[in-house]
Amino acid sequence: MADSLYQEYYKFFHKKMVWYAPILLIPLMLLAWLLFKFEFSRYLVISSFLAGPWIEMLLVVIGAGIFSMEFQEGTILTLLYKASSKRDIYFSKFLVIFCYDVVLHVIAFGLTIVLSLIIFPGQVDWFAVYQYQQPLIVNLILTLLVGLVASLLTIALLFFFSSLSKNNSLAVVISFVLIFMGQGLSDNLLNKYETFDFIIKWNPLNMLNLQNQYTTYVVYHELTQLSNLQIIGGALCYTLIFLEFGYLIFSHRKF
Secondary structure, three states, X not given: OHHHHHHHHHHHOOOXXXXXXXXXXXXXXXXXXXXXXXXXXXXXXXXXXXXXXXXXXXXXXXXXXXXXXHHHHOOHHHHHHHOOOHHHHHHHHHHHHHHHHHHHHXXXXXXXXXXXXXXXXXXXXXXXXXXXXXXXXXXXXXXXXXXXXXHHHXXXXXXXXXXXXXXXXXXHHHHHHHHHXXXXXXXXXXXXXHHHHHHHOOOHHHHHHHHHHHHOXXXXXXXXXXXXXXXXXXXXXXXXXXXXXXXXXXXXXXX
């Protein structure tokens, strides 16, 4: 496992996109400020200038590159020859992209602090009580943590679809559709089939609403019909399920 991890980290940090992604976060977060028409909003601050969806998008692009591209280029055969097991290869990739996910969320936290101080000088009271009777700074930290849980599910879905297909573009497209349209699809199902809402509300796409629900609970709780803790638990369970199913597909593929 240690050798596989070293190889994955080495390859990962030699990709230019890995270093460009944190820089790209800056204009993407500023875009959220422009969409709010330059106004100060505590929601804008605790949501890290809406960094969550952009981080997931970057993870999909980079994650597909370290996974599906190896199928297309045939380099996966070299890894299989050197590694002691397919499980080592699969979960080494997951650990690498997860660690990068954590780094991006930490960077988003730092950028939020800096941008807030520059854009809204004297307007941000980090210790003012906001959501859940907690200080603004606590809301920001917890939003990033729940965003990390939501992005874990995104990574697991990406690995699952990447294992199903050797086509890098297809894995990216499917993952993008799930990230940006999956939540709406889940909401429509709950509204259309109210008789089965107990079953439907536990579908994996509903768990992608986690960060949105934490920041705007009143609005999204009506849509998801689940509490924050229920969505967190569901997201973690589905992460394990999709990771394991992805591994089973990966381990039985012929390369």
